[in-house]
Amino acid sequence: MRIKQFLLPASIVIGALLIAAGFPTSPAVVASVDLEKVYRSLDQLKASEARAITLRGDLEKRLAAMTDTVRSMQEDLESFQAGTPAHNEAMSKAILKAGDLSALQNFAKLKMESEQANSVREAYASIRGTCAKVSKEQKIDFIFIDDTVPVITPTNLEGTMQQINGRRMLYSNPALDITDALIERMNSDFRAANPQYVTPAVPTATPAAKPAVAPTTTPPAPTPAAPSKS
Numbered sequence: 001m002r003i004k005q006f007l008l009p010a011s012i013v014i015g016a017l018l019i020a021a022g023f024p025t026s027p028a029v030v031a032s033v034d035l036e037k038v039y040r041s042l043d044q045l046k047a048s049e050a051r052a053i054t055l056r057g058d059l060e061k062r063l064a065a066m067t068d069t070v071r072s073m074q075e076d077l078e079s080f081q082a083g084t085p086a087h088n089e090a091m092s093k094a095i096l097k098a099g100d101l102s103a104l105q106n107f108a109k110l111k112m113e114s115e116q117a118n119s120v121r122e123a124y125a126s127i128r129g130t131c132a133k134v135s136k137e138q139k140i141d142f143i144f145i146d147d148t149v150p151v152i153t154p155t156n157l158e159g160t161m162q163q164i165n166g167r168r169m170l171y172s173n174p175a176l177d178i179t180d181a182l183i184e185r186m187n188s189d190f191r192a193a194n195p196q197y198v199t200p201a202v203p204t205a206t207p208a209a210k211p212a213v214a215p216t217t218t219p220p221a222p223t224p225a226a227p228s229k230s
Helices: 002-021 035-041 043-079 085-138 157-165 179-193
Strands: 030-033 142-145
Touching: 030 085, 030 179, 035 085, 035 179, 043 085, 043 179, 085 142, 085 179
Parallel strands: 030 142
Antiparallel strands: none
């Protein structure tokens, strides 16, 4: 009985000290999100992918047109006698145009990679922002990425251990998952801000899995003709 009488005042004192120190005195409210599913389902990313497809098409047209020009210039060289000023001038122009084609190929690849990276980065910022809004509204303290969802890809021992060590959660209660609610909220907000957007009939691929513009093979630059022996 004396022990109970001692513990009760002690617990009250400790609670008062925690409150005074600013420590939380109630259990934290947590939730989890399947980030991969969110990325696959966002209208924001689907709209970005649609823009990327248009950009990719424009770049491919430019590459095709310049490739035809270089090939045509190479074929025209045959109409000039090797070693003549006209031949040398035509060859110089063809070499310069082949260099322009190579530069355009590199630009197209980097441009597509940049667009895809920007889309993913902007989507991540939107996800964080919406999670913050939802957390304030629902009084959630923490939202974790549920990395228990993806399966371990069969590989060697080192690869398997890398996948395991890269995970931080061993179990997540499905009742705490707010993935679908987050997707619905983000898509609703996106459509409200972009009333002209129309959801694609067929879901598009995740930006990270979409290959960049495949470089068009550059025709070999014409080589100077060997001087003829007199």
